[in-house]
Amino acid sequence: MxxxxxxxxxxxxxxxxxxxxxxxxxxxxxxxxxxxxxxxxxxxxxxxxxxxxxxxxxxxxxxxxxxxxxxxxxxxxxxxxLKPIEGVREAILSLPYPRCVASSSTPERIALSLRITGLADLFDHVFSATQVARGKPAPDLFLHAAAQMDASPGDCIVIEDSAAGVQGALAAGMRVIGFAGGAHCGPDHAEKLRQAGAHTIIERMTDLTSAVQVLK
The missing domain is CATH 1.10.150.240 (Putative phosphatase; domain 2)
Known part of the structure; x- marks a missing residue:
């Protein structure tokens, strides 16, 4: 997984x-x-x-x-x-599975974001849309990440907050947890992720572990 x-x-x-x-x-x-x-x-x-x-x-x-x-x-x-999503560090550390980052942002922006928020030590593998031909909602980035991590798409769970990301993960043949707890998320954000095809939706990172267990 x-x-x-x-x-x-x-x-x-x-x-x-x-x-x-x-x-x-x-x-x-x-x-x-x-x-x-x-x-x-x-x-x-x-x-x-x-x-x-x-x-x-x-x-x-x-x-x-x-x-x-x-x-x-x-x-x-x-x-x-810039702040980390509340509870995300604890949620990640509670999960015993290999993990990586797959982001539409540039490598420089990802690295800066993880450094400032104190999350850089949690990820040895970070992948950017600059490494593939097509960004989200195409599946390229997710398939690239899975290949680099030696994982089959069917064994991957993606955690995404955007409809484009959800669509890209589904196109890659992966299961998706939609996250609707960021400061930018309005009252209809969870429904947008659900309509995009997310298998389950969480609004707090404290619910991540249970959502992963349901999908794995």
Whole structure:
């Protein structure tokens, strides 16, 4: 049994911070988005895919340094404001299974997030959407993680907070626990994950162990 954790919104409570920064930078370059707009359209999506969608929708070419602009603002915000998801460390340590991270974020952002929140020591294996051709909701990242961890997809449980992540895990043939306890999750978030196909939903990390036991 392999546990595959998304990072943003599952391990670290970063999505609300990231959506606010993305909206601020996009608005500054002439694409007015609110944090709520970004959350609705792009949570769980890789930066590369977000750029492709924006350029197609607005028929424009975004600045080559957009990623640098966003990372600079976001990393500064993380240093002062990023927190782990409540109870996640204890929940992970209570589970005796191999584990890894599979995130749409860049390796640099994942590493920073885990360091700031004190979770880096829990994961020896971290995989980023930058390592595969297609990000979530395609299955590529999850299949890559499973292959690197020498696990068959049917023996994997993915913990995800986004519909795109749930869809990608299902496409990879994996079971999915939807997490709806992050600061960015509204009252309808659990239902969105359920509609995306999550096998079970939790809103507190204290429920992770029991959810894994049910699915394993």
């Amino acid at each position: 392999l546990l595959i954790f998304d990072c943003d919104g599952v391990l670290v409570d970063s999505e609300a911070l990231a959506c606010a920064v993305d909206a601020e930078v996009l608005t500054r370059i002439g694409l007015p988005y609110s944090a709520e707009d970004v959350a609705r359209k792009f949570v769980g999506v890789s930066f590369k895919d977000m750029v492709a969608r924006l350029e197609a929708e607005h028929r424009c070419t975004l600045p080559a340094d957009l990623g640098t602009q966003i990372d600079s603002a976001l990393f500064a915000k993380f240093e002062t404001s």
